[in-house]
Amino acid sequence: MEKQLNTNEFQKTLSEVLIELFDKKGISMDKLAAASNIxxxxxxxxxxxxxxxxxxxxxxxxxxxxxxxxxxxxxxILWKLYEREDTTKTSGEKDTLPYNRYATKPINKNWFIAAAIVLLVGGYLTVRLDDLIGTPKLEVSLPEEMTTVDASVVVIGGLVSKGDALTINNESILVSADGSFQKELLLEPGVNTIELKAKRFLGREISMTRQILYEPLEIPLNENGEPNKTINGETNEE
Structure with a gap:
């Protein structure tokens, strides 16, 4: 049968009451902890x-x-003694259960948004990676290598990848939106070496050369050292 505490014991603190009860029962703290699972x-x-x-x-x-x-x-009654001594009598921090580290944590939506942005940016950069740091492409369609011409002007043309920079003999060349280009060059008699370079924005640079032989037409001269006039393709010697 449970013992009821007398009036005098209500004037004591919970600590004083417990110490007296422990002494009367002759129970140690170890035994009490083991018996109560506290x-x-x-x-x-x-x-x-x-x-x-x-x-x-x-x-x-x-x-x-x-x-x-x-x-x-x-x-x-022991609980009432505790409540009387506890400075937090109203519902507050002490009335909440301890943090459960195994409980499911709410998911922060901001993490989803940030992860989606990272994936989108990463995918875009992967697709555009070759456009930024890859190897440029350069094709020269005209003239052919070691072409011999008799005119002092030649047109050189071809194709580069969109966005690549192009130079011909160290001169920057305007490239069309589709990557095509054409440039007129003035030739010197003999062998002319034309160097083309294509460079990607953050990538490599490649170069290509074309050699063109310019052989001017020989025009017959008269005895005065002047070009002979021709009539219907025949030389007129006056």
């Missing part, structure tokens, strides 16, 4: 009145009910 540190905190090192109030009430059952006293 961690020993909490049993000692209750005995010493160390409220700040106790868990949330719902747990303390359960501990005191267990201790009351073992000591044959009304645990609710």
């Amino acid at each position: 961690p020993k540190r909490y049993v000692l905190a209750l005995r010493d009145g160390d409220i700040k090192n106790l868990p949330a109030a719902p747990y303390v009430r359960g501990y005191l009910l267990k201790i009351g059952s073992i000591l044959d006293v009304n645990g609710e």
Whole structure:
């Protein structure tokens, strides 16, 4: 049968009441902790009145009910003594259960948005990677290598990848939107070497050369050193 505490005991603190009960029962803290399944540190905190090192109030009430059952006293009375001493009598921080580290955490939507942006940017950069740091392409369609011409002007043309920079003999060349280009070059008699270079924005540079032989037409001269006039393709010697 549970023992009811007398009026004088209500004038005492919870710590004083528990110490007297422990002495009367002759029970040690180790035995009480083992019998009640209460961690020993909490049993000692209750005995010493160390409220700040106790868990949330719902747990303390359960501990005191267990201790009351073992000591044959009304645990609710022990709880009332605790409430009287506890400075937090209203619902507050101590009335909440401890943090459960196994509980499912809410997912932050901002992480989803950030991850989606990273994936989109990464995909875009992967697609455009070759356009930024790859090897440029350069094709020369005219003239053919080692072409011989008799005119002093030649047209060189071809195709480069869109966005690549092009130079011909170190002169920057305007490239069409589709990557095609054409450029008129003035030739010197003999072999002319034309160097073309294509460069990607952050990538490599490639070069290509064309050699063109310019052989001017020989125009017959008269005895005065002047070009002969021709009539219907025949030389007119006056």
